[in-house]
Structure formats: C-alpha cells, structure tokens
Amino acid sequence: YGTDKAEFSLEVRDTFQRCGLGTEILRRLIAIGRDEQLHCVCAVILPRNRGMLRICDKLGFHAHYxxxxxxxHAELDLTGMGE
Known part of the structure; x- marks a missing residue:
C-alpha cells in the first residue's frame, strides 16, 4: 500500500525443489503485481542461492551483486509487460 514496488521472499522445502514449484509461485506473484499495477518486483538473494538466481534469470529479472x-539484488520491471 502506498508504493508501486513489491519485495518477495520465497522458500521451497528441499524435497519439493527442482520441480518447478518456485518458478510457478513467482510467476503468479508477478501476475498479481501486474494486476495491482506495480512498477517492479524485487528480492534480495544470498549469492549462494543458485536456484533462486536461476529462477529470477529465467523470468527476466535483472540481478546484480x-x-x-x-x-x-534482483528486480523485474513490470511496466510495459504484456499479459
């Protein structure tokens, strides 16, 4: 509320990792952000968290150390994104 930016945190239990669950959850969060007319979605990620960095890269986030x-720090610009 009162902002056009959303920060997310996502954790998937080890036994359910590498099944596409994290990717699907983040896709849905992005869709909600778009529906809510947010300008960006962002996250702060540990450098050793290769799985989350891969997901963010796959979904178009710009990440930098x-x-x-x-x-x-990963950020996805939602302005101008298609449906």
Whole structure:
C-alpha cells in the first residue's frame, strides 16, 4: 500500500525443489503485481542461492551483486509487460 514496488521472499522445502514449484509461485506473484499495477518486483538473494538466481534469470529479472551488503539484488520491471 502506498508504493508501486513489491519485495518477495520465497522458500521451497528441499524435497519439493527442482520441480518447478518456485518458478510457478513467482510467476503468479508477478501476475498479481501486474494486476495491482506495480512498477517492479524485487528480492534480495544470498549469492549462494543458485536456484533462486536461476529462477529470477529465467523470468527476466535483472540481478546484480552489491558489494556494500554482499548480497544479490534482483528486480523485474513490470511496466510495459504484456499479459
């Protein structure tokens, strides 16, 4: 409320990883963000979390390493995204 940006955090139990569940959940979150007319969706990710970084890359997020906090920052611009 009162912002056009949403930050997400996502955890999938080890036994359910690599089944597409994280990707599907994030796709749905992105769709909700678009429906709510948000401008971007973002996350802060541990650099060793290769799975989440792969998902974000696959879904079009721009990720960069920030030296100041030693974390990856991923952001997806929702403006102009198609349905």
């Amino acid at each position: 920030r030296e100041s906090d030693q974390l990856m």
